């Protein structure tokens with residue numbers, strides 16, 4: 001029977017299915033959480049999907065005409081239960097068609113900073129002009145602000161000037177001015193609106209967006225939320241985004257995503273978009289350039305230089321966010337290569353720059369950044385770790401949402417697994433935290449060896465030949481949501497090892513550059529969504545990061561987002577961000593002479609350079625997966 005491949009966005013899942021099955025059936029086989037209340041009868045209208053690529057033979061059915069709006073039809077929406085697979089397809093599952101919200105890490109550590117935003121509001125009560133003193137509105141306003149608040153030489157933008165004459169008279173010369181950086185009046189509003197002053201801080205990740213709505217009078221977070229980065233439809237990693245043929249479209253799509261998130265946050269706390277006057281943004285260099293609509297292509301070619309390194313303050317009307325039209329957008333500075341403004345955010349939030357002790361920070365994502373340093377010196381690099389830990393490229397990988405297996409243990413005697421799912425429902429797939437558990441648990445129980453090879457000689461019906469080599473059955477079909485066995489294949493393990501090898505190579509090269517070893521590291525900060533939920537011991541066991549004692553490991557949540565928030569409310573933090581961007585020594589991994597050998601060694605579990613890591617030998621003996629013969633091969 002002919003088979004076709006379906007790719008699902010934004011999850012990045014792929015499945016090969018037989019010709020002629022319904023798209024709903026195909027989706028159910030993957031375990032993706034699509035709402036289908038009527039079970040495919042076409043009566044609930046909930047199974048809406050978007051056909052991004054590929055041909056659908058069936059024309060719109062009566063049921064689709066009933067449930068889809070004209071706009072949705074124009075945007076290629078279909079009901080999954082009404083159409084069949086006769087081609088390769090790329091299908092997008094809209095958030096509204098999902099059964100459960102994805103668990104996105106948006107919380108970061110609390111990093112208290114003095115609230116001193118660049119945007120401030122001042123309530124003004126001018127005297128009426130008179131024939132005795134017929135000064136212009138601007139002169140009288142300038143005199144008042146200088147006398148009352150000590151601010152001089154204010155610039156007025158032309159739009160503020162246009163409204164000035166009317167607005168100040170609207171409430172009998174009582175009005176509020178919004179001033180940026182003590183230098184520019186950006187809006188003038190009738191009456192006293194000084195309490196209504198808000199900001200929006202974002203972290204633009206390759207896979208996820210996180211946003212925070214902040215009260216600029218006191219720095220409080222009023223609402224926070226996350227969303228998959230809609231650019232995923234153009235490719236999963238930064239390289240595919242850079243290579244995409246239409247950079248303008250890429251820019252527009254991320255602005256749409258950030259606006260969608262902003263509208264959601266403001267609706268939650270009933271805040272008017274007009275009262276959001278400033279936004280700060282962090283992201284790796286590629287995300288930063290795409291957000292600003294700068295040429296990201298040059299980041300794809302040696303020597304990978306960014307267009308601009310320093311932080312930028314620009315007018316919102318140049319970007320098109322749905323905050324106040326005259327508001328400002330500040331992007332934190334980047335460093336070099338793919339080490340971007342998000343790394344500056346992590347450094348500010350974790351305060352590595354203050355520490356006497358040596359600290360390492362890992363911001364784990366599709367692009368992982370590693371930082372090593374203290375108050376005297378800071379090194380940073382970026383690793384192309386890929387989306388395996390986000391669930392992509394893993395056959396049953398999925399986002400951290402309803403039904404995702406998030407924790408796995410395997411009994412060393414029986415080789416039987418136990419697992420936990422998000423929301424305690426039937427398992428649909430495996431999310432990032434459990435993807436770390438897989439090789440660790442399989443290594444402990446000797447289901448795989450140090451090279452990640454599945455031991456086919458073990459006596460267990462869970463180990464069997466599959467489509468992609470040997471596989472371990474984690475969940476029998478009778479217990480899974482899709483009724484299919486949920487398995488971990490040899491190929492999946494290879495993908496996980498590849499991702500962890502990239503990260504390990506980064507940490508190893510930075511340590512060599514700094515001239516330190518694992519036990520010299522006093523603090524290890526794990527940032528990012530993935531870092532928040534992983535078993536830190538299992539992550540160490542597979543060699544994601546150096547072998548340091550667990551009490552030195554601290555999870556710092558979305559530290560990049562915290563850094564963005566800090567810069568939104570603090571001038572001092574922006575100054576510090578600029579200093580950090582100049583101070584950090586960027587290390588380009590690919591040009592290091594020992595890059596290849598370290599990367600190769602990192603393909604072992606946890607890694608292979610045992611001469612340099614005597615502790616590893618002990619560790620392997622402890623877990624019973626050590627053989628002198630194998631070690632000598634390395």
Ligand code: FES
Nearest residue numbers: 036040042045081
């Ligand atoms: S599942 Fe109900 S309309 Fe498709």
